Each structure stands twice: as C-alpha cells, then as structure tokens.
Amino acid sequence: MSEWVHVAHLEELTRGRKKVVTVGSEEIALFLVGDRVYALHNVCLHKQRSLAKGTVFNGRVVCPGHQWAFDLETGWEEEKEECQPTYEVKVEGDSVHVIPQRRVLTEAPAVRD
Numbered sequence: 001m002s003e004w005v006h007v008a009h010l011e012e013l014t015r016g017r018k019k020v021v022t023v024g025s026e027e028i029a030l031f032l033v034g035d036r037v038y039a040l041h042n043v044c045l046h047k048q049r050s051l052a053k054g055t056v057f058n059g060r061v062v063c064p065g066h067q068w069a070f071d072l073e074t075g076w077e078e079e080k081e082e083c084q085p086t087y088e089v090k091v092e093g094d095s096v097h098v099i100p101q102r103r104v105l106t107e108a109p110a111v112r113d
C-alpha cells in the first residue's frame with residue numbers, strides 16, 4: 001500500500017501551472033487548474049511524449065505528440081478509449097501530495113454532470 005508523498009509546494013505551480021516531479025520510477029505531471037491540482041503519468045501512453053508539454057483545455061490535457069486529449073481527472077481519452085494513468089492528489093495548505101501508484105480505467109467513466 002503506497003503512502004502520500006510530498007511532491008511540490010503549491011506556489012511552484014502557480015506560475016507555470018504545471019510541473020514534472022519524479023517519485024521513485026514514476027514521472028508525474030502536475031497541473032494546476034483553478035484551485036485544483038491533477039496528477040497524470042507524464043509519459044504519454046501513445047508514443048511517450050511529455051504530457052507536461054501539452055496544452056490544458058476544457059478539463060483535458062492535449063498531448064503535444066498527436067493531440068490525444070486526456071481527461072485531467074480520470075486520464076480517459078474519449079475517442080481512442082484508452083487511459084493515461086493518473087494519481088491521487090491532495091493539497092494541504094501549500095503542500096501538494098500524491099500517492100505514486102498508477103490508477104488506470106479499463107472502460108469509459110460515467111458521464112459527469
């Protein structure tokens with residue numbers, strides 16, 4: 001069972017809105033959107049481009065490689081029906097923590113309201 005790991009201070013994200021951190025063998029891209037932080041595996045499941053170099057748009061991060069668009073919350077790619085791994089995140093005060101254990105959906109998530 002993995003534990004929460006401190007990976008960044010919130011202020012490190014406020015300027016660029018994203019940051020790559022490494023925990024063990026996990027390369028994790030953090031995205032600050034509004035007041036929420038999302039964490040996805042940084043290496044795109046398609047052809048290994050860096051998602052942190054992508055564009056955040058409409059609740060998704062668009063990979064710079066071939067424009068697959070991964071939901072920030074679930075990692076799901078609607079058109080391709082594939083899932084980029086995500087990580088659980090919590091922010092306590094100025095401290096961003098993740099559980100460095102990949103979460104992967106095997107089917108489309110329920111539609112959000």
Ligand code: FES
Pocket residue numbers: 044045046047048049063064065066067068
């Ligand atoms: S490498 Fe990410 S979409 Fe192709």
